[in-house]
Amino acid sequence: MPESLGEWLAHLEQLHPSTIELGLARVATVKERLQFRPDFPILTVAGTNGKGSTCAMLEAILGAAGYRVGCYTSPHLLRYNERVRVAGYEVDDAALCRAFAAVEAARGDVSLTYFEFGTLAAMWLFVQQQVEVAILEVGLGGRLDAVNVFDADCSVVTSVDIDHTDYLGDDRESIGREKAGIFRATRPAICADHNPPHSLLQHAEGIGAELKLINRDFGAESQEGQWLFWSQAGWRMTLPYPSLRGAYQLDNASACLAALEALKEKLPVTPENIRRGLLEASVPGRFQVLPGKPALILDVAHNPHAARALASNLHQMWCGGRTIAVFAMLSDKDVAGVIAALREEVDLWLIAGIVHARGASAVELQARLSDVGIQAIQAFPDIAAAYHHACQIAGEDDRIAVFGSFHTVAEVMQSARNRKPD
Incomplete structure (x- = not known):
């Protein structure tokens, strides 16, 4: 046993x-x-x-x-x-x-x-x-x-x-x-x-x-x-x-x-x-805003209903710069519906595949984004790499929004453990 x-x-x-x-x-x-x-x-x-x-x-x-x-x-x-x-x-x-x-x-x-x-x-x-x-x-x-x-x-x-x-x-x-x-x-x-x-x-x-x-x-x-x-x-x-x-x-x-x-x-x-x-009450990964600059927002939104709620929250939250998405999803989810809900709120999409039997590949995500005319896309070998790049390019007034799956948020949580608050 x-x-x-x-x-x-x-x-x-x-x-x-x-x-x-x-x-x-x-x-x-x-x-x-x-x-x-x-x-x-x-x-x-x-x-x-x-x-x-x-x-x-x-x-x-x-x-x-x-x-x-x-x-x-x-x-x-x-x-x-x-x-x-x-x-x-x-x-x-x-x-x-x-x-x-x-x-x-x-x-x-x-x-x-x-x-x-x-x-x-x-x-x-x-x-x-x-x-x-x-x-x-x-x-x-x-x-x-x-x-x-x-x-x-x-x-x-x-x-x-x-x-x-x-x-x-x-x-x-x-x-x-x-x-x-x-x-x-x-x-x-x-x-x-x-x-x-x-x-x-x-x-x-x-x-x-x-x-x-x-x-x-x-x-x-x-x-x-x-x-x-x-x-x-x-x-x-x-x-x-x-x-x-x-x-x-x-x-x-x-x-x-x-x-x-x-x-x-x-x-x-x-x-x-x-x-x-x-x-x-607290729930990690539900429009969770981590202290520090740039702002880091973690949300496990993985269907259009949740993505619309995330888009509304992002719209209402002041941001003086760009919204940089770290985005990865499972392939059996409504990827197109999530993208449609958030496309107006995101300036740059940093995408990666999820290491999971049901994970959508970066190639698949890029195709879905390109299908609807989104051009500001960069692909990475994994979620951690996408997040680290977001940290490197984000200015103090920008914000990084991590969403698409529990797997996506969990990966970034691990990577963000050493993040310094203001």
Whole structure:
């Protein structure tokens, strides 16, 4: 049996013939063999974009209220430990190894994907470490995602847009149906999408979920230096803007508060807990601006919906010079859609391939950029080289925007560790 965390992760990667295989039967079988019954409330969060930010705000608010919170998110940027947090801290290697060993012993001859194995291990850890509430981020879709083997006390869908079309369908109705699969009968279901697909509404009604929609049942109003959360159920409070940057974070914050209001009997929180949590929440790689000059912006945007949000944020953020992009993507993503969303905000594209089976090559990216008439392009052998060149040519008033994939941001994070703040 593997001993170190690195050995375990290598074992997980080769266990199953495919990295993704949607379906709950295998996970449910191993869950039953593990014989754990979570006795704490569970919040499950799905959505094309905004899942990580929503989980972070829920975790911070509930942590500020004194709850022992378990939070499971994916993917990670630098360390697997980022995925599993208890009481505000990443769990250590030894705890993860114990959890993996428990799942390995229980699974017998059942094959699990990397994500399925990790999901069961995280929940096993939450039970062992006696958390008082668990926040689970869906990996892909919702209905057939491993996280959905656990019944949520409250489900949140942050947004519905086009991504993972090979698995979820290529239109919002198909994707909305998959995400609505995390809803449960008679339990609160929160949707922060401003134009929810009919399929999501239909599924919620069909199973009798307590659906709450943004702009109908709850919402946010921007004010000078603060914002107002309102809810038809009764909550109304003036709050500081979240520490997470971007106007769309008010939608995510509103969804958090609607979920917490729905669970106020099980998990009471105070306005002060909410204020503190909104100010303390952090998520690396979501419009993350690192201190120093030139400005360095890291954003894992990898689909057109997220790219449009990034473009809006870049447009609203003052810049006295050029915007230099460090850009790399996976080939199965909508590369053309991401380029279209950001072309007006970028002056120079520094591109590279991603060393991954699904990575788009620099040649492929250059062709996509050239197809739409973009000429200011330079290609590099890898992401680190593109980033280092950006640092060499950027003036103090320029900014470097890194986007396109979790892989892209992770590579630059490694390279930027020695970056000096102002």
